[in-house]
Amino acid sequence: xxxxxxxxxxxxxxxxxxxxxxxxxxxxxxxxxxxxxxxxxxxxxxxxxxxxxxxxxxxxxxxxxxxxxxxxxxxxxxxxxxxxxxxxxxxxxxxxxxxxxxxxxxxxxxxxxxxxxxxxxxxxxxxxxxxxxxxxxxxxxxxxxxxxxxxxxxxxxxxxxxxxxxxxxxxxxxxxxxxxxxxxxxxxxxxxxxxxxxxxxxxxxxxxxxxxxxxxxxxxxxxxxxxxxx
Amino acid sequence: xxxxxxxxxxxxxxxxxxxxxxxxxxxxxxxxxxxxxxxxxxxxxxxxxxxxxxxxxxxxxxxxxxxxxxxxxxxxxxxxxxxxxxxxxxxxxxxxxxxxxxxxxxxxxxxxxxxxxxxxxxxxxxxxxxxxxxxxxxxxxxxxxxxxxxxxxxxxxxxxxxxxxxxxxxxxxxxxxxxxxxxxxxxxxxxxxxxxxxxxxxxxxxxxxxxxxxxxxx
Numbered sequence: 001x002x003x004x005x006x007x008x009x010x011x012x013x014x015x016x017x018x019x020x021x022x023x024x025x026x027x028x029x030x031x032x033x034x035x036x037x038x039x040x041x042x043x044x045x046x047x048x049x050x051x052x053x054x055x056x057x058x059x060x061x062x063x064x065x066x067x068x069x070x071x072x073x074x075x076x077x078x079x080x081x082x083x084x085x086x087x088x089x090x091x092x093x094x095x096x097x098x099x100x101x102x103x104x105x106x107x108x109x110x111x112x113x114x115x116x117x118x119x120x121x122x123x124x125x126x127x128x129x130x131x132x133x134x135x136x137x138x139x140x141x142x143x144x145x146x147x148x149x150x151x152x153x154x155x156x157x158x159x160x161x162x163x164x165x166x167x168x169x170x171x172x173x174x175x176x177x178x179x180x181x182x183x184x185x186x187x188x189x190x191x192x193x194x195x196x197x198x199x200x201x202x203x204x205x206x207x208x209x210x211x212x213x214x215x216x217x218x219x220x221x222x223x224x225x226x227x228x229x230x
Numbered sequence: 231x232x233x234x235x236x237x238x239x240x241x242x243x244x245x246x247x248x249x250x251x252x253x254x255x256x257x258x259x260x261x262x263x264x265x266x267x268x269x270x271x272x273x274x275x276x277x278x279x280x281x282x283x284x285x286x287x288x289x290x291x292x293x294x295x296x297x298x299x300x301x302x303x304x305x306x307x308x309x310x311x312x313x314x315x316x317x318x319x320x321x322x323x324x325x326x327x328x329x330x331x332x333x334x335x336x337x338x339x340x341x342x343x344x345x346x347x348x349x350x351x352x353x354x355x356x357x358x359x360x361x362x363x364x365x366x367x368x369x370x371x372x373x374x375x376x377x378x379x380x381x382x383x384x385x386x387x388x389x390x391x392x393x394x395x396x397x398x399x400x401x402x403x404x405x406x407x408x409x410x411x412x413x414x415x416x417x418x419x420x421x422x423x424x425x426x427x428x429x430x431x432x433x434x435x436x437x438x439x440x441x442x443x444x445x446x447x448x
Contacts, residue, residue, distance in 0.1 A: 029321030207427025
Protein backbone atom coordinates (compact mmCIF):
# COMPACT_ATOMS: atom_id res chain seq x y z
CA UNK A 1 0.00 0.00 0.00
CA UNK A 2 2.66 2.49 -0.99
CA UNK A 3 0.41 4.54 -3.24
CA UNK A 4 -2.81 5.47 -1.55
CA UNK A 5 -5.76 7.70 -2.26
CA UNK A 6 -6.41 9.91 0.77
CA UNK A 7 -9.05 12.42 1.79
CA UNK A 8 -9.45 15.04 4.48
CA UNK A 9 -12.66 16.85 5.32
CA UNK A 10 -12.79 19.88 7.53
CA UNK A 11 -15.92 21.48 8.92
CA UNK A 12 -16.39 24.22 11.53
CA UNK A 13 -17.96 21.68 13.86
CA UNK A 14 -16.78 21.12 17.38
CA UNK A 15 -18.12 19.59 20.57
CA UNK A 16 -16.14 21.86 22.87
CA UNK A 17 -14.96 25.39 22.17
CA UNK A 18 -13.98 26.43 18.69
CA UNK A 19 -12.03 23.31 17.75
CA UNK A 20 -11.43 19.70 18.60
CA UNK A 21 -9.09 16.88 17.58
CA UNK A 22 -10.71 14.56 15.00
CA UNK A 23 -14.50 14.45 15.30
CA UNK A 24 -17.10 14.02 17.99
CA UNK A 25 -20.74 13.18 18.48
CA UNK A 26 -23.21 15.91 17.62
CA UNK A 27 -20.61 18.62 17.18
CA UNK A 28 -22.08 22.06 16.54
CA UNK A 29 -21.13 24.79 14.09
CA UNK A 30 -18.92 27.59 15.38
CA UNK A 31 -18.44 31.08 13.98
CA UNK A 32 -15.37 31.46 11.77
CA UNK A 33 -13.55 34.80 11.36
CA UNK A 34 -14.19 36.73 8.16
CA UNK A 35 -11.42 37.35 5.62
CA UNK A 36 -8.92 35.28 7.52
CA UNK A 37 -7.29 32.10 6.27
CA UNK A 38 -7.93 29.20 8.63
CA UNK A 39 -5.75 26.11 8.39
CA UNK A 40 -8.04 23.11 8.04
CA UNK A 41 -5.44 21.00 9.85
CA UNK A 42 -4.34 23.14 12.77
CA UNK A 43 -6.34 26.36 12.49
CA UNK A 44 -8.10 25.92 15.84
CA UNK A 45 -11.55 25.99 14.27
CA UNK A 46 -13.61 22.86 13.69
CA UNK A 47 -11.97 19.45 13.46
CA UNK A 48 -8.18 19.56 13.58
CA UNK A 49 -5.27 17.11 13.63
CA UNK A 50 -2.27 17.00 15.94
CA UNK A 51 0.34 18.66 13.74
CA UNK A 52 0.73 20.44 10.40
CA UNK A 53 0.65 18.27 7.33
CA UNK A 54 4.13 17.48 6.11
CA UNK A 55 5.81 14.92 3.99
CA UNK A 56 8.69 12.88 5.36
CA UNK A 57 11.86 12.22 3.35
CA UNK A 58 10.19 9.11 1.93
CA UNK A 59 6.82 10.58 1.07
CA UNK A 60 5.46 12.46 -1.92
CA UNK A 61 1.98 13.96 -1.96
CA UNK A 62 -0.05 14.87 -5.03
CA UNK A 63 -3.07 17.06 -4.29
CA UNK A 64 -5.71 16.24 -6.87
CA UNK A 65 -8.86 17.98 -5.79
CA UNK A 66 -10.03 20.58 -3.34
CA UNK A 67 -13.42 22.00 -2.61
CA UNK A 68 -15.18 24.28 -0.14
CA UNK A 69 -18.66 25.28 0.89
CA UNK A 70 -20.22 27.61 -1.63
CA UNK A 71 -21.88 29.69 1.08
CA UNK A 72 -20.72 33.04 2.53
CA UNK A 73 -17.96 33.46 -0.04
CA UNK A 74 -16.03 30.39 1.07
CA UNK A 75 -12.73 29.65 -0.66
CA UNK A 76 -9.81 27.32 -0.20
CA UNK A 77 -6.12 27.97 -0.72
CA UNK A 78 -3.16 25.56 -0.85
CA UNK A 79 0.03 26.65 0.88
CA UNK A 80 3.35 24.84 0.35
CA UNK A 81 5.89 25.79 3.00
CA UNK A 82 5.19 29.54 3.05
CA UNK A 83 3.99 29.98 -0.52
CA UNK A 84 0.34 30.26 -1.49
CA UNK A 85 -0.42 28.32 -4.65
CA UNK A 86 -3.19 30.49 -6.08
CA UNK A 87 -2.19 34.08 -6.79
CA UNK A 88 -3.70 37.08 -8.50
CA UNK A 89 -2.27 38.01 -11.92
CA UNK A 90 -0.34 40.81 -10.24
CA UNK A 91 1.21 38.21 -7.93
CA UNK A 92 -0.68 39.40 -4.88
CA UNK A 93 -2.45 37.26 -2.33
CA UNK A 94 -5.90 35.85 -3.02
CA UNK A 95 -8.28 33.55 -1.20
CA UNK A 96 -7.88 30.63 -3.58
CA UNK A 97 -10.52 28.52 -5.28
CA UNK A 98 -14.04 29.79 -4.53
CA UNK A 99 -16.55 27.28 -3.22
CA UNK A 100 -18.85 28.29 -6.05
CA UNK A 101 -16.20 27.05 -8.52
CA UNK A 102 -15.47 23.86 -6.61
CA UNK A 103 -18.46 23.30 -4.33
CA UNK A 104 -18.50 20.87 -1.43
CA UNK A 105 -20.66 18.91 -1.57
CA UNK A 106 -21.09 18.81 -5.33
CA UNK A 107 -24.69 19.69 -6.07
CA UNK A 108 -25.06 21.98 -3.07
CA UNK A 109 -26.85 25.29 -3.12
CA UNK A 110 -24.93 28.58 -3.04
CA UNK A 111 -27.36 30.24 -0.68
CA UNK A 112 -29.05 28.85 2.38
CA UNK A 113 -31.05 30.50 5.13
CA UNK A 114 -32.65 29.38 8.34
CA UNK A 115 -36.31 30.11 8.89
CA UNK A 116 -38.99 29.39 11.42
CA UNK A 117 -39.96 26.27 9.52
CA UNK A 118 -36.51 24.91 8.75
CA UNK A 119 -33.70 25.30 6.25
CA UNK A 120 -34.42 27.02 2.96
CA UNK A 121 -32.17 27.27 -0.07
CA UNK A 122 -32.53 28.78 -3.51
CA UNK A 123 -32.81 25.43 -5.25
CA UNK A 124 -29.50 25.78 -7.06
CA UNK A 125 -27.47 22.60 -7.53
CA UNK A 126 -23.92 23.74 -8.15
CA UNK A 127 -21.46 21.73 -10.20
CA UNK A 128 -17.74 22.32 -10.30
CA UNK A 129 -16.36 24.86 -12.75
CA UNK A 130 -12.84 24.10 -11.55
CA UNK A 131 -10.58 21.08 -11.75
CA UNK A 132 -7.16 21.00 -10.18
CA UNK A 133 -5.15 20.27 -13.31
CA UNK A 134 -2.20 20.10 -13.20
CA UNK A 135 -2.08 18.58 -9.76
CA UNK A 136 -0.15 20.18 -6.92
CA UNK A 137 3.00 18.35 -5.82
CA UNK A 138 4.26 18.36 -2.26
CA UNK A 139 7.86 17.19 -2.37
CA UNK A 140 9.58 15.19 0.37
CA UNK A 141 10.27 17.28 3.43
CA UNK A 142 7.80 20.04 2.60
CA UNK A 143 5.04 21.33 4.85
CA UNK A 144 1.67 21.88 3.22
CA UNK A 145 -1.56 23.36 4.30
CA UNK A 146 -5.10 23.92 3.14
CA UNK A 147 -6.64 27.19 4.25
CA UNK A 148 -10.31 28.02 4.30
CA UNK A 149 -11.51 31.60 4.24
CA UNK A 150 -14.85 33.33 3.87
CA UNK A 151 -15.82 36.83 2.80
CA UNK A 152 -19.02 36.98 4.86
CA UNK A 153 -19.82 35.90 8.37
CA UNK A 154 -21.38 32.49 8.92
CA UNK A 155 -23.02 33.79 12.09
CA UNK A 156 -26.51 35.16 11.56
CA UNK A 157 -26.08 37.63 14.41
CA UNK A 158 -23.53 39.42 12.24
CA UNK A 159 -24.81 38.38 8.84
CA UNK A 160 -28.57 38.82 9.15
CA UNK A 161 -29.12 37.58 5.59
CA UNK A 162 -28.62 34.09 6.97
CA UNK A 163 -32.02 34.14 8.60
CA UNK A 164 -32.92 33.34 12.19
CA UNK A 165 -30.76 35.35 14.58
CA UNK A 166 -28.53 33.13 16.69
CA UNK A 167 -28.00 30.44 14.12
CA UNK A 168 -24.55 29.58 12.83
CA UNK A 169 -23.95 28.14 9.40
CA UNK A 170 -21.79 25.04 9.06
CA UNK A 171 -19.12 25.33 6.40
CA UNK A 172 -16.62 22.78 5.16
CA UNK A 173 -13.58 22.16 3.00
CA UNK A 174 -12.37 18.98 1.35
CA UNK A 175 -9.11 17.81 -0.15
CA UNK A 176 -8.36 14.64 -2.07
CA UNK A 177 -4.74 13.65 -2.51
CA UNK A 178 -2.59 10.64 -3.25
CA UNK A 179 0.18 9.71 -0.85
CA UNK A 180 3.20 7.99 -2.38
CA UNK A 181 5.36 6.30 0.21
CA UNK A 182 8.68 4.43 0.17
CA UNK A 183 9.77 3.17 -3.28
CA UNK A 184 6.79 4.79 -4.95
CA UNK A 185 7.86 8.17 -3.57
CA UNK A 186 11.32 7.64 -5.08
CA UNK A 187 9.68 6.86 -8.42
CA UNK A 188 7.47 9.94 -8.07
CA UNK A 189 10.61 12.05 -7.61
CA UNK A 190 12.18 10.41 -10.64
CA UNK A 191 9.10 11.12 -12.75
CA UNK A 192 9.24 14.74 -11.61
CA UNK A 193 12.86 14.95 -12.74
CA UNK A 194 11.87 13.45 -16.09
CA UNK A 195 9.05 15.95 -16.49
CA UNK A 196 6.44 13.21 -16.45
CA UNK A 197 3.17 13.80 -14.58
CA UNK A 198 3.08 12.01 -11.24
CA UNK A 199 0.04 9.79 -11.12
CA UNK A 200 -0.55 6.11 -10.31
CA UNK A 201 -0.52 5.13 -13.99
CA UNK A 202 2.85 6.73 -14.64
CA UNK A 203 4.34 5.27 -11.46
CA UNK A 204 3.21 1.85 -12.67
CA UNK A 205 4.63 2.60 -16.12
CA UNK A 206 8.01 3.47 -14.59
CA UNK A 207 8.01 0.22 -12.60
CA UNK A 208 7.26 -1.77 -15.73
CA UNK A 209 10.07 0.01 -17.57
CA UNK A 210 12.50 -0.86 -14.79
CA UNK A 211 11.40 -4.50 -14.83
CA UNK A 212 11.72 -4.70 -18.62
CA UNK A 213 15.21 -3.18 -18.47
CA UNK A 214 16.28 -5.66 -15.79
CA UNK A 215 14.82 -8.56 -17.77
CA UNK A 216 16.60 -7.42 -20.93
CA UNK A 217 19.87 -7.03 -19.04
CA UNK A 218 19.49 -10.49 -17.47
CA UNK A 219 18.75 -12.02 -20.90
CA UNK A 220 21.76 -10.31 -22.44
CA UNK A 221 24.00 -11.49 -19.59
CA UNK A 222 22.72 -15.04 -19.97
CA UNK A 223 23.30 -14.93 -23.73
CA UNK A 224 26.81 -13.59 -23.22
CA UNK A 225 27.56 -16.29 -20.66
CA UNK A 226 26.27 -18.96 -23.03
CA UNK A 227 28.42 -17.54 -25.86
CA UNK A 228 31.53 -17.54 -23.66
CA UNK A 229 31.02 -21.15 -22.67
CA UNK A 230 31.07 -22.41 -26.27
CA UNK B 231 -13.44 -12.48 -12.65
CA UNK B 232 -16.68 -11.08 -11.26
CA UNK B 233 -17.98 -7.64 -10.48
CA UNK B 234 -19.44 -7.67 -6.97
CA UNK B 235 -21.41 -5.26 -4.82
CA UNK B 236 -22.48 -5.09 -1.19
CA UNK B 237 -25.05 -2.73 0.24
CA UNK B 238 -25.48 -2.14 3.94
CA UNK B 239 -28.46 -0.46 5.53
CA UNK B 240 -28.46 0.31 9.24
CA UNK B 241 -32.17 -0.46 9.50
CA UNK B 242 -32.07 -4.04 8.22
CA UNK B 243 -31.62 -7.07 10.42
CA UNK B 244 -30.40 -9.85 8.13
CA UNK B 245 -27.98 -12.10 10.07
CA UNK B 246 -27.26 -9.45 12.73
CA UNK B 247 -30.84 -9.47 13.96
CA UNK B 248 -30.42 -5.92 15.23
CA UNK B 249 -31.13 -2.55 13.75
CA UNK B 250 -28.72 0.26 14.45
CA UNK B 251 -29.85 2.88 16.96
CA UNK B 252 -28.60 6.28 18.04
CA UNK B 253 -26.39 4.55 20.61
CA UNK B 254 -24.06 3.26 17.91
CA UNK B 255 -23.26 6.71 16.54
CA UNK B 256 -19.65 7.65 17.14
CA UNK B 257 -18.39 4.06 16.78
CA UNK B 258 -16.93 2.47 13.66
CA UNK B 259 -19.23 -0.37 12.61
CA UNK B 260 -18.25 -3.15 10.24
CA UNK B 261 -20.83 -3.40 7.48
CA UNK B 262 -20.10 -7.13 7.27
CA UNK B 263 -20.01 -8.33 10.87
CA UNK B 264 -20.64 -5.22 12.97
CA UNK B 265 -23.72 -6.65 14.62
CA UNK B 266 -26.07 -3.92 13.38
CA UNK B 267 -27.92 -3.58 10.10
CA UNK B 268 -27.68 -6.32 7.51
CA UNK B 269 -24.61 -8.44 8.07
CA UNK B 270 -23.00 -11.56 6.65
CA UNK B 271 -21.97 -14.68 8.50
CA UNK B 272 -18.21 -14.11 8.68
CA UNK B 273 -15.63 -11.40 7.99
CA UNK B 274 -14.75 -10.73 4.36
CA UNK B 275 -11.54 -12.48 3.43
CA UNK B 276 -9.82 -13.73 0.34
CA UNK B 277 -8.75 -17.34 0.04
CA UNK B 278 -5.36 -18.39 -1.32
CA UNK B 279 -6.87 -18.43 -4.81
CA UNK B 280 -8.71 -15.13 -4.68
CA UNK B 281 -7.72 -11.55 -5.32
CA UNK B 282 -10.07 -8.68 -4.59
CA UNK B 283 -9.95 -5.16 -6.00
CA UNK B 284 -12.13 -2.59 -4.22
CA UNK B 285 -13.13 0.01 -6.79
CA UNK B 286 -15.69 2.21 -5.12
CA UNK B 287 -17.08 2.99 -1.68
CA UNK B 288 -19.89 5.32 -0.77
CA UNK B 289 -22.06 6.16 2.22
CA UNK B 290 -25.11 8.31 2.98
CA UNK B 291 -24.31 11.99 2.40
CA UNK B 292 -24.80 14.94 4.69
CA UNK B 293 -25.34 18.63 4.07
CA UNK B 294 -23.91 21.58 5.94
CA UNK B 295 -26.70 23.75 7.34
CA UNK B 296 -27.41 25.74 10.52
CA UNK B 297 -26.73 24.82 14.11
CA UNK B 298 -29.96 26.31 15.31
CA UNK B 299 -33.20 25.34 13.70
CA UNK B 300 -36.32 26.55 15.33
CA UNK B 301 -38.58 24.12 13.51
CA UNK B 302 -41.07 22.68 15.92
CA UNK B 303 -41.11 19.23 14.36
CA UNK B 304 -38.60 16.93 12.74
CA UNK B 305 -37.53 18.82 9.64
CA UNK B 306 -35.48 17.87 6.62
CA UNK B 307 -33.15 19.53 4.18
CA UNK B 308 -32.89 17.98 0.74
CA UNK B 309 -34.27 14.75 2.12
CA UNK B 310 -31.90 14.62 5.09
CA UNK B 311 -33.10 15.09 8.67
CA UNK B 312 -31.80 18.19 10.42
CA UNK B 313 -32.97 17.79 13.97
CA UNK B 314 -34.99 15.42 16.11
CA UNK B 315 -36.52 18.09 18.30
CA UNK B 316 -37.01 21.82 18.22
CA UNK B 317 -33.76 23.75 18.26
CA UNK B 318 -31.41 20.77 18.44
CA UNK B 319 -29.79 20.89 15.00
CA UNK B 320 -26.01 20.95 15.15
CA UNK B 321 -25.33 22.31 11.70
CA UNK B 322 -25.50 19.07 9.75
CA UNK B 323 -28.39 17.52 7.88
CA UNK B 324 -27.98 13.77 7.68
CA UNK B 325 -25.80 11.34 9.61
CA UNK B 326 -22.33 12.92 9.04
CA UNK B 327 -21.11 9.51 7.97
CA UNK B 328 -17.70 8.29 6.85
CA UNK B 329 -16.52 5.01 5.37
CA UNK B 330 -13.13 3.45 5.99
CA UNK B 331 -11.47 0.39 4.45
CA UNK B 332 -9.47 -1.88 6.70
CA UNK B 333 -7.07 -4.53 5.39
CA UNK B 334 -6.18 -7.03 8.11
CA UNK B 335 -5.65 -4.53 10.94
CA UNK B 336 -4.57 -1.50 8.91
CA UNK B 337 -6.84 1.42 8.10
CA UNK B 338 -6.46 2.59 4.52
CA UNK B 339 -7.31 6.26 4.95
CA UNK B 340 -5.06 8.34 7.19
CA UNK B 341 -5.03 11.92 8.32
CA UNK B 342 -1.97 13.92 7.28
CA UNK B 343 -0.51 13.31 10.75
CA UNK B 344 -0.50 9.58 9.89
CA UNK B 345 -3.31 8.68 12.25
CA UNK B 346 -6.10 6.51 10.87
CA UNK B 347 -9.16 8.65 10.24
CA UNK B 348 -12.86 7.97 9.74
CA UNK B 349 -12.42 7.51 6.01
CA UNK B 350 -14.22 8.99 3.05
CA UNK B 351 -17.10 11.36 3.91
CA UNK B 352 -20.49 10.48 2.46
CA UNK B 353 -20.63 14.07 1.34
CA UNK B 354 -17.65 13.38 -0.95
CA UNK B 355 -18.79 9.92 -2.06
CA UNK B 356 -22.55 9.83 -1.58
CA UNK B 357 -24.81 6.80 -1.67
CA UNK B 358 -27.25 6.97 -3.24
CA UNK B 359 -26.05 9.56 -5.72
CA UNK B 360 -28.44 12.31 -6.68
CA UNK B 361 -28.41 15.70 -8.34
CA UNK B 362 -28.19 17.24 -4.87
CA UNK B 363 -25.33 15.01 -3.79
CA UNK B 364 -22.72 14.15 -6.39
CA UNK B 365 -19.30 12.61 -5.85
CA UNK B 366 -16.06 14.58 -5.69
CA UNK B 367 -14.06 11.48 -4.76
CA UNK B 368 -13.15 8.41 -6.74
CA UNK B 369 -11.19 5.51 -5.30
CA UNK B 370 -8.13 5.69 -7.53
CA UNK B 371 -5.79 3.90 -7.29
CA UNK B 372 -8.00 0.96 -6.38
CA UNK B 373 -7.47 -0.94 -3.16
CA UNK B 374 -6.05 -4.44 -3.54
CA UNK B 375 -6.88 -7.24 -1.13
CA UNK B 376 -4.24 -9.91 -1.67
CA UNK B 377 -4.84 -13.65 -1.27
CA UNK B 378 -5.27 -14.63 2.38
CA UNK B 379 -6.04 -11.14 3.65
CA UNK B 380 -9.07 -10.13 5.68
CA UNK B 381 -10.79 -6.89 4.71
CA UNK B 382 -13.49 -4.80 6.15
CA UNK B 383 -15.50 -1.70 5.42
CA UNK B 384 -16.39 0.35 8.47
CA UNK B 385 -18.93 3.12 8.79
CA UNK B 386 -18.78 5.86 11.40
CA UNK B 387 -21.62 8.35 11.82
CA UNK B 388 -21.65 11.26 14.23
CA UNK B 389 -24.91 13.15 14.03
CA UNK B 390 -27.26 11.09 16.18
CA UNK B 391 -29.27 14.14 17.22
CA UNK B 392 -30.75 14.33 13.72
CA UNK B 393 -32.63 11.09 14.29
CA UNK B 394 -35.50 10.20 16.52
CA UNK B 395 -34.72 7.94 19.45
CA UNK B 396 -34.97 4.25 18.61
CA UNK B 397 -34.01 2.34 15.52
CA UNK B 398 -32.97 4.02 12.31
CA UNK B 399 -35.33 3.62 9.39
CA UNK B 400 -34.52 2.44 5.88
CA UNK B 401 -32.31 4.87 4.00
CA UNK B 402 -31.18 6.81 7.07
CA UNK B 403 -27.71 5.31 6.88
CA UNK B 404 -26.51 3.18 4.01
CA UNK B 405 -23.16 2.12 2.65
CA UNK B 406 -22.16 0.66 -0.70
CA UNK B 407 -19.05 -1.16 -1.88
CA UNK B 408 -18.19 -2.16 -5.41
CA UNK B 409 -15.34 -4.59 -5.94
CA UNK B 410 -14.10 -7.13 -8.44
CA UNK B 411 -13.34 -10.65 -7.30
CA UNK B 412 -10.67 -12.50 -9.23
CA UNK B 413 -10.72 -16.24 -8.61
CA UNK B 414 -8.59 -19.20 -9.66
CA UNK B 415 -6.36 -18.57 -12.70
CA UNK B 416 -7.52 -14.96 -12.88
CA UNK B 417 -6.29 -14.42 -9.33
CA UNK B 418 -2.89 -15.80 -10.34
CA UNK B 419 -2.82 -13.39 -13.25
CA UNK B 420 -3.86 -10.55 -10.94
CA UNK B 421 -0.89 -11.38 -8.69
CA UNK B 422 1.38 -11.45 -11.71
CA UNK B 423 0.13 -8.06 -12.86
CA UNK B 424 0.76 -6.70 -9.38
CA UNK B 425 4.36 -7.97 -9.50
CA UNK B 426 4.77 -6.32 -12.89
CA UNK B 427 3.45 -3.01 -11.62
CA UNK B 428 0.42 -3.14 -13.86
CA UNK B 429 -2.98 -2.06 -12.55
CA UNK B 430 -5.22 -5.01 -11.81
CA UNK B 431 -8.41 -4.56 -13.77
CA UNK B 432 -10.42 -6.80 -16.09
CA UNK B 433 -8.92 -5.19 -19.20
CA UNK B 434 -5.34 -5.88 -18.09
CA UNK B 435 -6.16 -9.44 -17.01
CA UNK B 436 -7.56 -10.07 -20.47
CA UNK B 437 -4.52 -8.44 -22.03
CA UNK B 438 -2.23 -10.77 -20.04
CA UNK B 439 -4.23 -13.79 -21.18
CA UNK B 440 -3.98 -12.69 -24.81
CA UNK B 441 -0.24 -12.19 -24.40
CA UNK B 442 0.12 -15.72 -23.00
CA UNK B 443 -1.91 -17.18 -25.85
CA UNK B 444 0.10 -15.27 -28.46
CA UNK B 445 3.39 -16.36 -26.89
CA UNK B 446 2.31 -19.96 -27.28
CA UNK B 447 1.87 -19.36 -30.99
CA UNK B 448 -1.85 -19.97 -31.03
